[in-house]
Amino acid sequence: MAVKPPGPRQPPLNALRAFEAAARLGGFAAAAEELNVTPGAISAHVKALETELGARLFDRNARGLQLTGLGARVLPAFTEAFDRLGQATQTLRAEAAPNVVHIAALPSVAQLWLSPRLPRLRAEAPEIEISITAMEAPPNLKRAPYDLCLFFGPEPDGRLAEDVIFPVCAPALAEQLHQPEDLNRLPCLTDSTWSEDWHLWAQQAAPGLRLATRGPVLSLYALAVEETVNGAGVLIGHQALIAGHLEAGTLVAPFDAPVRLPGGLRMSNPRPLRANTPAGRVARWLRDSAPA
Amino acid sequence: MAVKPPGPRQPPLNALRAFEAAARLGGFAAAAEELNVTPGAISAHVKALETELGARLFDRNARGLQLTGLGARVLPAFTEAFDRLGQATQTLRAEAAPNVVHIAALPSVAQLWLSPRLPRLRAEAPEIEISITAMEAPPNLKRAPYDLCLFFGPEPDGRLAEDVIFPVCAPALAEQLHQPEDLNRLPCLTDSTWSEDWHLWAQQAAPGLRLATRGPVLSLYALAVEETVNGAGVLIGHQALIAGHLEAGTLVAPFDAPVRLPGGLRMSNPRPLRANTPAGRVARWLRDSAPA
DNA sequence: AATCTAGGCTCAGGAAAACTGAGTCTCAGA
DNA sequence: TCTGAGACTCAGTTTTCCTGAGCCTAGATT
DSSP, rough: OOOOOOOOOOHHHHHHHHHHHHHHTTTHHHHHHHHOOOOOOOHHHHHHHHHHHOOOOOEEEESSSEEEEHHHHHHHHHHHHHHHHHHHHHHHHHHHHHTEEEEOOOOHHHHIIIIIHHHHHHHHOOOEEEEEESSSOOOOOOTSSEEEEEEESSSSSTTEEEEEEEEOOOOOHTTOOSSSGGGGOOOOEEEEEGGHHHHHHHHHHTTTTTOOOOEESSHHHHHHHHHHHHOOOOOEEHHHHHHHHHHHHBBBBOOOOOOOOOOOOOOOSSSOOOSSHHHHHHHHHHHHHHTO | OOOOOOOOOOOOOHHHHHHHHHHTTTTTHHHHHHSSHHHHHHEEEEEEHHHHHTTTTTEOOOEEEEOHHHHHHHHHHHHHHHHHHHHHHHHHHHHTTEEEEEEEOHHIIEEEEEEEEHHHHHHHOOOOOOEEOOSOOOOOOOTTTOEEEEEESSHHHHHEEEEEEEEEBBBHHHHTTTGGGGGGGGGGGEEEETTHHHHHHHHHHHOOOOOOSSSSSESSHHHHHHHHHSSSSSEEEEEHHHHHHHHHSSSBBBSOOOOEEEEEEEESSSSOOOOTTTHHHHHHHHHHHHOO
């Protein structure tokens, strides 16, 4: 008859994870987003943890958080532990379902770059199942369960395409556009996540031009492209994403004024890929398909 | 307006922990004990994990478990990750409450060896708070939140005392005991976790003696000691645990026949101790107090 | 063979944890 | 002064987690 008094309980794993995310990202809101919960949940977790420990982990200054000395001292160990756990989990998932390749991508990239390539990929490797998750920002590479990530970024490794931008519009509208100044007479579509595109382009391609850039602001670039094809106005085209439309003639570039941005479309892989695994094959296939 | 589709969810941490424990310990029952839940809970966790993964982690053969290839391949990574997490948690707890020293001990050791020493320790270091948790088996050193562990074991490092055993009884009963054969005329108390004591002793101290060893079986050694003091019978005394009673005269050893067992009372520390931390000081104090 | 036992399984019910949503508070910057 | 970001609170709800009892199987025991 064993006696089993509770003794000191281990803090709940979820609370530790919440603390780690909040500390690493510097805020409950950011942690909440990473963990797909509301900030209130993070707050509650951390508070419970602090209560159990009898010590504060964060200083709250109404405008955000500041790690206490205690928090800062223990954070690295937790980050490393959860990183390892994430890696182990990914390995587990990958080994359990070797034929599923999980891809994380910017919504626009998913729709405009990746999606058109999938039919051919499926035809060439029907046994591979592709799962695509669209998200605004690259996931934490050490944690999230993705085999491949497709995002725009400045890092040179894994570069699939330069980021070259220039105005595009439906062929019917192009007749009204002979020089950059003409842009002010047509609606200029703006994508909310690339709201600086017009300025970046104008700065280099038409210095001195004062662009009004009034016009609809859309939250999905793919939607903006669709609208543009339908003649709603002029859009800054990212070459990699509209190459298909240019080729098909559904969009045209009224000016010969491409501007190359420092970043580019980039494929990264959280874990090293072996060449003849499904993920490795998809990666190679996508890389080879990039110029197309 | 960010789009946030659920995408592939991360498996619950608790399920991963359950899997890791079951795999490492080779059974749901053992895992359940380590995690302080029922086996059914472990079973459910593992089943949920397997369902989510779409792959088996264990082969169930009605008589126990066998890791599948998949399970065996991923186990080490999980064990390491959870070990680190445990270490981080311990560090956190220790830093958050530096003056609390958590000790895990065998119930008998806690009551008969540790407890009598505490008053003096408290007097010498009143700022240190001691927390004692009694348990039948040493905890997983890499995980459990204890600074010091006191158990009997064969390992030589950290040895506080040899395990020397011999029959003891109340002084009044000693008159009836002149030679080992007399033991059969008195009740021989047995502790359920040290049920072999009588045989071990008799083998060496009185070879050939046929001991009936009938008598009450108690589940707590400290209780057996108390009963013995009250004259209920004869008990195999473990020197380290009854030294106080011998000194006080409340128990006597009727025969001069000590037997030294291979193991001993042992103090171990999951994490390295620094000498002038509270845990380190308690450890040193206890070590120095051992001969007493 | 019949029984015993260890260990896993299932299922329903209930406890505990986690999460949300709406509203509040506070400060920094415009 | 206003606004917005970010954290807090609290009630209510959903989800997860756990237990407890009984069942099932296969090796061990008699």
